[in-house]
Amino acid sequence: MDTTTSQPAEPAATGIPLASESRIPEPLGPLQLVEYPHPALLRPARRLVRIDDAVCEAVEQMFEIMYESVGIGLAANQVALPYRLFIVNLEAHCDAGEELVFINPSLSRPRGTAVQEEGCLSLPGLRMDVRRPERVVIDAWSLDGTPIHLDLDGMLARVVQHEFDHLEGRLFTDRLPEAAALEARRSLETFREVFEGQQSRGELPASKSLLARLDRLEADRCAGPNAHA
Numbered sequence: 001m002d003t004t005t006s007q008p009a010e011p012a013a014t015g016i017p018l019a020s021e022s023r024i025p026e027p028l029g030p031l032q033l034v035e036y037p038h039p040a041l042l043r044p045a046r047r048l049v050r051i052d053d054a055v056c057e058a059v060e061q062m063f064e065i066m067y068e069s070v071g072i073g074l075a076a077n078q079v080a081l082p083y084r085l086f087i088v089n090l091e092a093h094c095d096a097g098e099e100l101v102f103i104n105p106s107l108s109r110p111r112g113t114a115v116q117e118e119g120c121l122s123l124p125g126l127r128m129d130v131r132r133p134e135r136v137v138i139d140a141w142s143l144d145g146t147p148i149h150l151d152l153d154g155m156l157a158r159v160v161q162h163e164f165d166h167l168e169g170r171l172f173t174d175r176l177p178e179a180a181a182l183e184a185r186r187s188l189e190t191f192r193e194v195f196e197g198q199q200s201r202g203e204l205p206a207s208k209s210l211l212a213r214l215d216r217l218e219a220d221r222c223a224g225p226n227a228h229a
C-alpha cells in the first residue's frame with residue numbers, strides 16, 4: 001500500500017482556519033434588540049471578512065427591528081452580533097427615506113462641533129445632549145461590496161457617529177460632560193440592575209454564555225484574534 005500519494009495535505013499548510021470552517025456556523029437569528037449592559041454593547045465589534053446569506057438576512061431583520069422601534073440607526077452589536085456593520089434610515093420607515101448599510105466603516109476628517117439631543121434603542125428612555133463633530137467622512141462597504149465614500153453633515157453625520165461608537169463598544173453616555181455623566185450613571189445603574197435581575201430569573205442567559213456566543217459568531221465571519229479594527 002502506497003501511503004505517500006493518498007495522504008491528504010496537512011490542514012495547517014492551507015492557511016484556512018479549519019476550526020471555524022469544520023463546524024456548523026452559529027445561527028444568527030432570530031435577532032432581538034439588546035439593552036445595556038449586554039456584553040455585545042461593551043466590547044469592540046470585529047471586521048467582517050465573510051458576507052454570506054445569513055448576514056444579508058440579518059440586515060433585513062435589523063431594518064425590521066429598527067422600524068418597529070422607530071429608530072433611525074442600528075448597529076449590529078445592538079442585536080448581539082459582534083460585527084462591524086450598522087444600518088441607517090433617517091425617515092425611520094420602510095416606505096420612506098433611503099436604507100443605508102455600512103460594513104467595516106472608518107471615519108475621518110472630523111470638522112466643526114454640534115450639540116444635539118440623542119437617544120439610543122439600547123438605553124430606552126434616556127435622552128441627553130451630546131457634543132460631536134458637525135461633519136465627518138465615512139468610508140465603508142455596502143452589502144453588495146460597493147465601496148462607500150461620503151462626506152456627511154447634519155443628522156446623517158450624527159447618526160453615523162453614534163452608530164460607529166457602538167461598533168467601538170461605546171455609548172453616547174461615554175461622551176457627556178461631567179455633570180451630565182453623573183446623571184447618566186444613575187440611569188445606567190438602573191439598567192444594570194434590571195439586566196442582572198433578568199439574568200438571575202433565567203430570562204436572559206448568564207454573561208458567560210452571552211460572551212461565548214459572541215466568540216462563536218466572530219469565529220464564523222471575522223479574521224483572526226488580532227484583527228480588531
Ligand SMILES: [Zn+2]
Nearest residue numbers: 119120121122
Ligand atoms: Zn445607540
